[in-house]
Amino acid sequence: MEVLKSLTVSDAGENPRSQLSHRSSKLDPSEVKHSSNKETFTIEDLNKPFGKDIPNPFNLIERNIPKGRRELLRSEWVKNMASLRFQTWGLKGYWRVDDDKVEMFGRSSEETEQCMHLLKETVLERTLKLRKGSEFIVESDKWQLITGNLKKKYPDQVQFEVKHEDREVVIYSTCTIILKDSCDAIRIFLRDNEMKMIKLCYDEPVITFITKNKSKLKKIRNCLSQYCLEISLVDNTKLLLKGIGYGVGQALKMVHALASKYDAKLTEENRFDSDNEEEDDVERFSDEEKADSDIAVQMYLDVGSTDAVLRALCFPGDDRLIYVVASDITDLPVEALVNAADKTLKHNGGLAKALVEKGGRSIQEECTFHVQRSGNVQVGQVYCSDAGTMSCSVIIHAVGPKWTDGKSNEEEKLFECITNCLKSASRLKLGSVAFPAISAGSYKFPIRDATLVIVKAVKEFLLQEPRCSIRDIYLCDKALSTADVFTMALKDSFDNEDIVVSDAKQITKTSEHVKSESERYDVRQLLFI
Structure with a gap:
């Protein structure tokens, strides 16, 4: 437990009084003790900077204070800023921060409540949502690095808290400008590390052909290793591509290029990779194999409880993607x-x-x-x-x-x-x-x-x-017909080798594909580990 002196005012507009727990009776100074550095402080000791003018203070307690907010309330920056703003408002009050609560002491019930109100306004906050499948990134070393760098840049002025159950990141700060800069940095970080999942559906012989070409799949994964790429088989009928951002799109293009090599006329022994096959250069494989082929594919983009029909995926350059989606x-x-x-x-x-x-x-x-x-x-x-x-x-x-x-x-x-x-x-x-x-x-x-x-x-x-x-x-x-017209517009504006298109004839009229039990519960077979 740590004692903080005085109060602050900031730009937040939230009314905090709805959650206040107030005890209006006088507090015996002997009840309030705090141990720090082997010293014991009483209310009278805390009043020394302003004189012993609160001999019998009122107290006000607010519980369930988030960890990030508590850390800022303990910071030296808030203490110093609070002292100046406290005097500006002509109020006298002192607070202490416990494990999950803040307790305020003042000369009267009304003044104590005003002090608590101003204290809550000291720390600003903003919430950013985590996309489904991206929760892992806030447990990574990258997350520790970016939040650590922001704390070094703004010492005692910014804190971060991850709420896993709500899939949220809450950013706390003492200044609007610092809060905005920190939010921008975290938003870009989350965006650049967001996981995406795309399902590819081929005819059964083509699926078999792809999954048996393990060396080619391994090359694709190694080529895109920086995107944490996974290639899985779901229900023995679909390929699931999972990874970070642009890497999934690039994997789709390369897998479809592999599928385009399928030839039903080849004999079984010539169709798949042999154990002694010399591996082709990955760069040559990705550049020369074109996704433009007669092999039909149906593509679905994971958007939660359903999979939206991904009608086309375009690669305009500079690591960007254009999606045509019926959803x-x-x-x-x-x-x-x-x-x-x-x-x-x-x-x-x-x-x-x-x-x-x-x-x-x-x-x-x-x-x-x-x-x-x-x-x-x-x-x-x-x-x-x-x-x-x-x-x-x-x-x-x-x-x-x-x-x-x-x-x-x-x-x-x-x-x-x-x-x-x-x-x-x-x-x-x-x-x-x-x-x-x-x-x-x-x-x-x-x-x-x-x-x-x-x-x-x-x-x-x-x-x-x-x-x-x-x-x-x-x-x-929502209409597949409109998505088809968007796809035609892409074909008119970009080269064919820059676009992968779903087979319209095999896609049902609905714009969403309900997930199977295996897909909902993530029962899938990794094609390699």
Whole structure:
């Protein structure tokens, strides 16, 4: 237990009084003792800097204080800052930090409660969500390194706490600027180490061919070892690729290149690797084998309880990926969702309504306040709001153009709208963005033209901004037909060898694949260890 003197004030707006436990009776000074460095302190001793003017103090207790917050309340930085702010407010009160509580002492019940209120405002906090499958990273040496470096950079001013049950990381700080910088650093770290899982479904002979070519699979794993890649067999019918970010996409491309070598006409003894086969150079294997083949594959992206249909995966360069997904856009593992909004930001229907229903009324309230303060959002422009209770960080409300006759600069306005979405995400240092088919719904923009403009705008932005923070772009719609049109737009804009496409004929009409028992409970066979 440690004793801290005086109080502080900061920028937090939370009302702490709802959780206060208050004992209004006078406290006998003899009841309060603290042992530190073999010395015993009483209330009278604590009052020495300000005079012995609290002989019979009131006390106020708040319990269940998070560990990270307690550590900051013990820091020298908070003590020094508290002394100055305490005097500014003309209050006298002293607190001590125990294992799971903070106890405040003051001259009166009201003053003690004010002191506790101000004390809670001293330490700011922000919560970042951990994606499913990425919990391991906060137990790694990399995590210890980045948090240790931030603590050295801001001594006594920042703390971190991992809540495993809630899959959250809570960051505590004494300063808004330090909190923002620390959050940005942790967000980038989590993004760069986020685990992804993609399932590949081939015909049974092709699956057998792939799994028997163990030397080739081992080369793929070794080539992408920095991405913690695993290749597993699920239910003897699906390949599961699991790893960090870009590495999973690259593994998909290389595995599909291996599958393209399957030839049903080959005899059994010539079809697979032999024990004496001399290993090809990994770089030659990855560069020369093209994923463009007649071998049909169905791809699924793990988004939680279901697997979304991954219609296509594009490699535009610079370690970036473009996904075409048939899924509910709110389920995607992204930092920013783009909402097709109207000028007034009234989210009464379509995707906008679904976002408010899932993220909470605070989204609509923030947008309404913005319009009241700044006016309507013009066509081609965007507004970024908080995402409420959703897992993403930001919603980018984009106002696309209405289609009239095709001669009113509709394509230029939509191009500008998509570009502004990407600029906003990059300015906020976000790593992933999900786009719906903006303007193609109630705004009557022809779906083929809309998707082609969206893809062209994405390609142009990535070429113009090679160093931007965005690594993953999702083009998404619940309907497989719209995902197919997005895929055609990708084929029109990129080379065939830069795209892997699912076989549309073998994918059912539903946009989601319910996981089997083996997949839900992670019963799988690693193809190598």
